[in-house]
Amino acid sequence: MKRPIFSNWSITSVNRKAAISELLKLFPFQKTSEGLLLTALETREQAEPTIVHKGIAMPHCRSILVDDFMIAIGKSKKGIPWPVKKVKVIILFITPVKPSGPEEHMKLIKHLAKLLQSDGAEKLLSADSPIEAASILKFTLQESKQNE
Amino acid sequence: MNNDLERLISLHDLDVMISDLQNKDIRKQEKKLGLSPAAAVTELKKMRCELALLITRRNRDMYDQLASHYGNAVVPVINERCSGCFTQLPTAFVASPDRNKQVETCPACGRFIYWCD
Numbered sequence: 001m002k003r004p005i006f007s008n009w010s011i012t013s014v015n016r017k018a019a020i021s022e023l024l025k026l027f028p029f030q031k032t033s034e035g036l037l038l039t040a041l042e043t044r045e046q047a048e049p050t051i052v053h054k055g056i057a058m059p060h061c062r063s064i065l066v067d068d069f070m071i072a073i074g075k076s077k078k079g080i081p082w083p084v085k086k087v088k089v090i091i092l093f094i095t096p097v098k099p100s101g102p103e104e105h106m107k108l109i110k111h112l113a114k115l116l117q118s119d120g121a122e123k124l125l126s127a128d129s130p131i132e133a134a135s136i137l138k139f140t141l142q143e144s145k146q147n148e
Numbered sequence: 149m150n151n152d153l154e155r156l157i158s159l160h161d162l163d164v165m166i167s168d169l170q171n172k173d174i175r176k177q178e179k180k181l182g183l184s185p186a187a188a189v190t191e192l193k194k195m196r197c198e199l200a201l202l203i204t205r206r207n208r209d210m211y212d213q214l215a216s217h218y219g220n221a222v223v224p225v226i227n228e229r230c231s232g233c234f235t236q237l238p239t240a241f242v243a244s245p246d247r248n249k250q251v252e253t254c255p256a257c258g259r260f261i262y263w264c265d
Contacts, residue, residue, distance in 0.1 A: 032149045032248075033264070040161045047191035052181040062168060063161045064224060065264070097160075097220070102168050109177040117180065 003108075004142040005071040007130030011080070011090070016049075017042050019080045020059050023072045023092045033065045037094060049082050053121035057087040058112065062095045062105050069108070070094040073133050089124055091137070112137070149248045149262070155203045156211055156251070156260050160222040162199060163215065166192050207251055207260075214259055222260040230254035230261055237261075 006026035013019040020041050024034050041059045044050065052058045071093040079086035091112065095105040116124075120136055127133040134141040168174050169185040169192070178185045200208055214221035223232040228242045235256035247263045254261050 032154070036154060036157055036161070039158055040165070043158075043162065043192070043195055044165060044188070047195065048184055048188040050183060052183065058181070061161060062164045064157065064164075064220075064222060065161075067226075097164055102164075102171055102174060105168065106171070106174050106177060109174060109181070113177050113180045 003069055003071055003139050005073060005134055005137075005139045006142050007072060007134070008074045009130045009133075011074045011076040013076070013080060014078075016045060016057075016080060016082050016087075019074065019076065019090060020045075020092065023074045023090060026072050027070050029065075037061075037063060037065055041092070041094075045082075049085075051082055051085055051087060052091075052112075053116055055079070055086070055088045055125050056091065056116070056121055057082050057089075058091045058093075060093045060095075060109075062097050062102060064097045066094050066096050068096060069104070071139065073130060073137070073139075075127075075130075075133070089127075089133070150250050152203055152207050153248060153251050153260070153262055155199060156207060156222050157262065159196065159199055159203065159211060160215075160220065162192060162196050166196065210253075210258075211260070218257070218259060220259070222262065223254075224264050225261050226264070230257060230259060232259040232261075233257035 008023060008026060011019055011022055013022045021038050024038055040061045040063055044061055045059055050058045074090040076088055079088050095108060115137060123136045124133055127136060131141055166189055169189045175185045211221045220232060223230060229236050233254060233256050252261050
């Protein structure tokens with residue numbers, strides 16, 4: 001699954017909502033869309049924190065505000081309370097709402113589940129750079145000023 | 149953006165989230181990831197009720213009618229067309245300086261429409 005992704009390998013936020021917001025800023029959204037997407041992702045987290053492995057969270061949703069896959073990965077050296085257990089790596093994605101249904105959304109979750117269930121999670125936690133992390137997730141890193 | 153319009157968009161995204169978590173295949177994958185989709189759905193439904201109450205009754209009722217009829221009650225305007233029924237919107241709509249400042253519906257299908265940023 002070669003999808004372009006954005007990254008921030010030095011997240012400075014100290015709480016979940018701020019960390020999600022920091023990653024959302026990587027995308028070219030306007031303020032209103034960014035705010036609504038933050039609400040959607042945070043709502044999902046409030047329903048159930050999306051910790052998919054020790055130290056890894058996967059905030060995600062489908063939204064009518066995007067027309068293509070939006071994926072970002074982030075790393076915090078200190079860790080972020082999510083809200084209790086600490087998370088160091090974040091895989092954030094938003095998929096579009098299409099008339100064809102949630103097929104593509106499901107494929108992406110399946111792809112990530114497969115990778116994380118093997119040794120992908122441990123590799124991801126020890127990845128030194130976003131390029132390495134993108135490679136582990138079989139994504140392509142998008143050119144961005146904020147990619148480090 | 150109009151407050152009700154923001155809430156209608158959030159309500160739509162929340163309905164999609166609930167529907168996704170009730171999808172058999174997605175549920176299976178989320179469980180593989182160690183998540184609990186059933187518990188999340190219960191919580192999301194509570195949040196949906198709370199959000200729906202913040203929307204004016206008229207718009208909320210219209211949303212429910214549209215959602216049950218079309219599946220999607222809120223759609224973006226793309227290339228000056230309603231992306232629900234693909235009808236070209238009247239010039240007055242497109243040229244209006246009040247885009248997203250009030251709740252608008254497509255004159256053809258009645259879905260709530262909004263302009264992307």
